[in-house]
Amino acid sequence: MNWDPEGKPRKPDFLGIGAQKAGTTWLSQMLSQHPEVWTPPFKEVQFFNHRFVEEHRKWLPWHYRRGRQNIEKRWAARGETMPAEMIRYLDRITREPMFTNHWYKLVFSPAPAGTHPIDVTPEYSTLPEDGVAFIAKFLPQAKFIYIIRHPVDRAISQLKMNLSRARRKPKTVEDWLREVEDPVLMDRGDYMSYVPRWNAHFGPDRLLYMPFGMIARDPLGFLRRVEEFLGLNPHDYRDIGKKVFASDNALVVPDKARKRLREKLEPQFDFLDRSFGLDFTKAFR
Numbered sequence: 001m002n003w004d005p006e007g008k009p010r011k012p013d014f015l016g017i018g019a020q021k022a023g024t025t026w027l028s029q030m031l032s033q034h035p036e037v038w039t040p041p042f043k044e045v046q047f048f049n050h051r052f053v054e055e056h057r058k059w060l061p062w063h064y065r066r067g068r069q070n071i072e073k074r075w076a077a078r079g080e081t082m083p084a085e086m087i088r089y090l091d092r093i094t095r096e097p098m099f100t101n102h103w104y105k106l107v108f109s110p111a112p113a114g115t116h117p118i119d120v121t122p123e124y125s126t127l128p129e130d131g132v133a134f135i136a137k138f139l140p141q142a143k144f145i146y147i148i149r150h151p152v153d154r155a156i157s158q159l160k161m162n163l164s165r166a167r168r169k170p171k172t173v174e175d176w177l178r179e180v181e182d183p184v185l186m187d188r189g190d191y192m193s194y195v196p197r198w199n200a201h202f203g204p205d206r207l208l209y210m211p212f213g214m215i216a217r218d219p220l221g222f223l224r225r226v227e228e229f230l231g232l233n234p235h236d237y238r239d240i241g242k243k244v245f246a247s248d249n250a251l252v253v254p255d256k257a258r259k260r261l262r263e264k265l266e267p268q269f270d271f272l273d274r275s276f277g278l279d280f281t282k283a284f285r
Contacts, residue, residue: 018125
């Protein structure tokens with residue numbers, strides 16, 4: 001276990017900030033293999049959105065309860081006893097007071113000396129202006145990775161995830177048309193609002209945008225670009241082409257619903273083309 005039981009509270013050096021359903025879990029799993037990177041057992045720490053997005057506070061206690069249960073199940077599935085220092089860590093991280101500045105630094109305290117702690121939480125991309133400004137002050141040296149996905153594909157992937165979680169399956173085209181009007185689909189992919197907020201505080205030396213489609217077409221090239229940006233040595237990754245959290249293929253979005261999403265998201269496409277150029281946006285798929 002890559003773990004320092006005597007580690008001191010510290011802040012993360014790298015953050016994966018978005019977008020939702022755009023490969024952040026894959027990125028976290030790959031970087032967790034890198035000997036120079038340390039990832040906490042909770043993939044999404046959710047600190048900054050807890051502080052600045054009030055509606056997220058409703059589900060974050062569940063997030064940590066489920067996270068702890070999943071960690072315990074992984075140890076049990078291997079037939080291994082969880083180390084005492086891991087139990088102490090989980091006890092502390094899931095005990096009030098949570099989501100304070102000191103608590104956030106405790107999350108990364110087990111990172112061994114010489115490693116870079118990382119927090120991959122796609123919800124951070126949706127932070128309001130005061131949230132991004134706070135991060136700029138709180139993490140003055142950190143670097144950020146923001147993966148951008150084709151807006152319609154991202155919205156459909158999120159919709160399928162939400163439907164699967166709710167165990168709901170639209171039966172008619174009209175049902176699907178109602179589903180695509182859910183405002184949450186627009187909120188998580190509102191690049192027009194989010195990208196300028198981040199660009200106002202971080203330049204290209206601190207914030208790297210990557211196109212989602214490169215993960216499937218050239219995953220090693222994607223990771224080499226990330227390593228170069230973060231100042232990491234090249235690493236030989238396992239399972240580099242493995243998909244994580246693939247969409248439910250039993251849920252087929254009708255063409256009319258897909259077309260409606262395209263109409264709703266057209267301003268996002270225009271913004272992305274202007275902001276990143278056609279070569280970048282062509283790499284969304």
